[in-house]
Amino acid sequence: MMKTDFRREPLHIAILAGLLILGFFLPDWMRFLLQTALAGGLVALGVALQMRAGLVNFGQGLYYVLGGYAVGMLAAKAGITDVFLLLIAAIAIATVAGVVLGLLLSRYREIFYAMLSLAVSMILYGLLVKAAWLGSTDGFNIPAVTYLGWTPDRTVRPDVYYITTAVLTVLACLATARYLTSGAGMLCEAVAENEIRLEYLGASSRKVAFIAIVVAAALSGLGGGLFAMSTGHVDPLMTNWTTSGGFVFVALLAGRGSTIAPVIGFFLLELVRTYALDFAPNAWQMILGSVMLAVILLLPNGLWSLTEWRRKA
Amino acid sequence: MQKFTAIMLDGMSYAAWLFLVAVGLTLIYGVMRILNIAHGAFYAIGAYVCASALGVYYSLGLPGVFAFALMGVVALVAGLIVGLIVERGVLRNLYGRDEVLMVLVTYALFLILEDAVKLIWGVKSYFVYQPYAHFGFIEIGGLPYQVYDLLIVALAVVMGIALWFWLERSRMGRMTTAVVADREISAAMGINVKRVFATTFAIGTIFAVVGGVVTAPKIAVTPGIGVEVIILAFAVVVIGGLGSIPGAAIGAVFAGYARALSVHLAPEFELFAIYAVMAVVLAIRPHGLFARASGRKI
Numbered sequence: 001m002m003k004t005d006f007r008r009e010p011l012h013i014a015i016l017a018g019l020l021i022l023g024f025f026l027p028d029w030m031r032f033l034l035q036t037a038l039a040g041g042l043v044a045l046g047v048a049l050q051m052r053a054g055l056v057n058f059g060q061g062l063y064y065v066l067g068g069y070a071v072g073m074l075a076a077k078a079g080i081t082d083v084f085l086l087l088i089a090a091i092a093i094a095t096v097a098g099v100v101l102g103l104l105l106s107r108y109r110e111i112f113y114a115m116l117s118l119a120v121s122m123i124l125y126g127l128l129v130k131a132a133w134l135g136s137t138d139g140f141n142i143p144a145v146t147y148l149g150w151t152p153d154r155t156v157r158p159d160v161y162y163i164t165t166a167v168l169t170v171l172a173c174l175a176t177a178r179y180l181t182s183g184a185g186m187l188c189e190a191v192a193e194n195e196i197r198l199e200y201l202g203a204s205s206r207k208v209a210f211i212a213i214v215v216a217a218a219l220s221g222l223g224g225g226l227f228a229m230s231t232g233h234v235d236p237l238m239t240n241w242t243t244s245g246g247f248v249f250v251a252l253l254a255g256r257g258s259t260i261a262p263v264i265g266f267f268l269l270e271l272v273r274t275y276a277l278d279f280a281p282n283a284w285q286m287i288l289g290s291v292m293l294a295v296i297l298l299l300p301n302g303l304w305s306l307t308e309w310r311r312k313a
Numbered sequence: 314m315q316k317f318t319a320i321m322l323d324g325m326s327y328a329a330w331l332f333l334v335a336v337g338l339t340l341i342y343g344v345m346r347i348l349n350i351a352h353g354a355f356y357a358i359g360a361y362v363c364a365s366a367l368g369v370y371y372s373l374g375l376p377g378v379f380a381f382a383l384m385g386v387v388a389l390v391a392g393l394i395v396g397l398i399v400e401r402g403v404l405r406n407l408y409g410r411d412e413v414l415m416v417l418v419t420y421a422l423f424l425i426l427e428d429a430v431k432l433i434w435g436v437k438s439y440f441v442y443q444p445y446a447h448f449g450f451i452e453i454g455g456l457p458y459q460v461y462d463l464l465i466v467a468l469a470v471v472m473g474i475a476l477w478f479w480l481e482r483s484r485m486g487r488m489t490t491a492v493v494a495d496r497e498i499s500a501a502m503g504i505n506v507k508r509v510f511a512t513t514f515a516i517g518t519i520f521a522v523v524g525g526v527v528t529a530p531k532i533a534v535t536p537g538i539g540v541e542v543i544i545l546a547f548a549v550v551v552i553g554g555l556g557s558i559p560g561a562a563i564g565a566v567f568a569g570y571a572r573a574l575s576v577h578l579a580p581e582f583e584l585f586a587i588y589a590v591m592a593v594v595l596a597i598r599p600h601g602l603f604a605r606a607s608g609r610k611i
Binding site (some may be wrong): 056104107108110111112114115116118119120122123125126127130241242245248249252253282283284285286288289290292293296297300 | 348403406407410412413414416417418420421422423424425427428429431432540544547548551555581582585588589591592595596599600601
């Protein structure tokens with residue numbers, strides 16, 4: 001197990017913020033891709049947090065879809081369009097779900113945690129697919145959001161949405177870094193390493209796992225809310241197992257060395273996906289799968305290990 | 314009353330089908346500790362190969378009875394070839410790595426194989442209904458029922474017993490059991506663990522392919538059939554306890570009847586009846602019904 005040190009985290013997050021400012025110089029389509037990838041990246045970060053405690057969540061899409069649908073339903077059905085209220089609602093609903101499921105799931109470890117979380121997310125998928133009033137498999141569209149009564153018009157809207165997403169992503173990373181350096185965050189690795197010893201030392205491994213699950217749920221809810229705001233559309237695929245599998249892939253292969261690793265990793269995955277889809281519409285999955293295999297075979301410690309080769313030498 | 318008969322029969326035939334597609338998954342996990350997502354793709358490959366082979370066969374106007382022999386040969390050959398290519402080509406280089414990483418490896422393989430299937434067979438649907446129609450109906454309790462579905466039940470029982478016999482009575486099977494118990498000691502006693510792995514993976518793959526082959530005549534063979542199967546098979550093996558073959562049988566029965574009940578009584582819940590069963594079982598028996606006790610490291 002890799003020991004992680006988060007003292008350099010503020011520096012990493014500052015680098016991320018710098019990269020996001022560079023986003024303004026990207027072509028529009030790529031900046032939009034970056035924006036949606038940031039939303040997904042927060043979910044991948046949530047998966048990575050749980051992975052530090054040895055919990056692999058194959059159903060993190062559950063919280064992602066809850067955040068997305070919370071924003072969607074409030075905006076499209078209840079007529080609340082204020083972005084701050086919407087995102088707070090997204091985080092709140094995902095957190096409540098995380099608390100409820102966390103009480104059940106924090107007992108489980110290893111593959112059983114993965115399978116049970118997958119089962120719960122697929123049950124929700126089944127419910128959403130059957131819900132005709134929510135558009136079944138097509139999902140539904142979401143009206144434009146407002147900022148304390150101000151509705152950005154069409155020309156500035158992409159910029160405003162991008163700024164919102166980027167700022168919230170950076171803030172979420174900072175909050176996560178704060179959690180990682182707290183007691184509950186640091187004990188996660190002990191849960192993965194040896195629960196019995198941890199219990200002898202007087203800490204509750206269940207409680208540590210529970211907190212990790214809830215923090216991850218809140219992050220994913222925010223991610224889902226941002227995704228819904230950005231694309232103006234939500235559908236049940238957000239909680240399908242293929243989506244969750246992508247988050248696990250990024251969390252595992254971006255490495256656990258930093259909060260920004262999953263966020264950047266998810267953007268790279270989306271980039272590969274987009275180019276593969278463009279290059280070979282009928283074989284994009286094959287390209288994506290081959291890239292995944294290549295990363296696993298060639299970079300056993302994840303992408304983040306590339307940043308550490310110098311220190312080892 | 315008729316509804317009851319229908320539920321019993323449907324549950325049984327669905328359970329048999331689930332057992333066929335899930336037992337290979339649990340065998341591979343039990344021996345190799347690989348949760349093989351590509352299993353779904355193997356199933357799809359079986360269905361496609363069967364559809365193509367039977368299409369050619371019937372267009373030659375040959376007698377219908379031998380079509381079943383052809384299905385058997387196709388399943389064995391396709392399973393062996395695909396299984397050995399995947400094992401030798403990819404998995405062999407990754408033994409001993411983290412379990413979660415292996416899940417992602419097979420997930421990547423699944424994506425690759427799905428598109429390979431699309432590139433070879435295209436995106437259109439294939440229909441080979443002849444074997445399904447061959448035996449006609451039989452009346453059970455006033456309900457006409459497809460004989461083919463009952464034959465799948467028989468096939469599942471026979472293959473389950475054959476697998477048990479292989480594991481318990483054959484030399485290779487005993488060695489496999491030893492590897493399950495302790496990989497390192499087995500290797501020290503002179504068992505060729507890599508060969509055991511290759512054999513196990515090939516057998517598991519053949520089971521998946523057989524599942525696809527026997528299902529092909531019942532459905533429209535289209536892209537995407539592998540995805541559903543893998544998710545169902547996961548649920549089945551988790552209910553029974555990962556790596557346990559009797560567990561897979563019991564899990565298949567649970568899941569099969571759960572689905573049959575929901576199809577007949579509450580059709581809107583069909584999609585997640587099996588997951589609900591899985592969630593309930595795991596909440597009561599966290600490691601599945603037939604899980605072996607395992608030591609905790611101190």
